[in-house]
Amino acid sequence: MSDASPLLLFVTGAATGFLGSMLGLGGGVFLVPLLTLALGVPIRVAIAASLISVMATAVASASVNLDRGLVNMRLGLLLEVATASGALLGGLVAAHLTQRQLFIIFAVTMASMGLVMALRSGRRNVIVDLSADVGALGGRLQEGEAVYAYRVRRLPIGMFASLVAGAVSGLLGLGGGIVKVPILNTFCGIPIRVAAATSTFMIGITTAASAFLYYGRGEVVLPLTAAVALGALPGSLVGARISDRVATRSLKMLMAVVLLGLGLRMALEGR
């Protein structure tokens, strides 16, 4: 087990929560590599701590997004059937993988995230005609004074992306938003703010589906998890608050490079 002090773990949780939230990635993608590579925490324990930490920050963010009316709950629930199934499967499969295999899968996922981050489109996908039929899953959103509508298209693609996101979450302790949000935005016609808010709302349920399994296997180390989650809460809230101002394209490109580099480091660790 790591000898890191609770204060160091708290700061690690705060820093990764801040960075992940500012970039819209969730903190797990930075937390698991830091805990394993820098602090020597076993990867399964790091994944379990990350799941609880991501769950706490998702619940905090959801309480803000619910107030803003950005969460599409019907769409979120429908996609959650696939995401929670994937997370349950990922959580069960993780028990049968070696540390080496987990490192390799994490490395490949991080590298893919780096590429997605470099390429993601951020389309708006809104309809100005408010009388348009938005269907059972579409909705409306307000941006300043203007109100827009959106329709959900190609739902099977969204369901498949959600299944993959859930599996990634259960296997690696991530929220899975980085998999889901770009696909919901680019292929399913959902505005990026609604896709991100709905994804965050779902992440609490997604992580719960696999966190129970990690808890049952004794991989949730209480003091470590508590310190990291306590740090992640304020870190992610501050990150979310300033994300609109500082998450510029150049910063995202820099982080894409960091993700690719961390992915390479994780791959070397798993050799």
Add this chain to the structure above:
Amino acid sequence: MTGGVERVLRWVFILALGLAAPLLLAGLLTNSPRLLEAGVLTVMVTPLIGAVILAVALARARDWPFTAVALVVLAILTSSLYAAARLPPPRPAVTRHS
């Protein structure tokens, strides 16, 4: 569904975190596994409570297709709990490259 369920969920989430954070902090400061466990479990059951609230709200709105969807999500969460409960007793965490 109206804005009512959003308000209820928001308050449930705020209350849950308002309960979990002091428990976790007190657990760390006093080195109490019971407080730490209570804090972690509070965080873990919050999304489950959120899903129950959503299912009830949808049923009250007589939105049966989405009530069924919410029940499927709850069934998946319950099966995870069931699987966790049937796992053998936890082993101590392993060391780094085992």
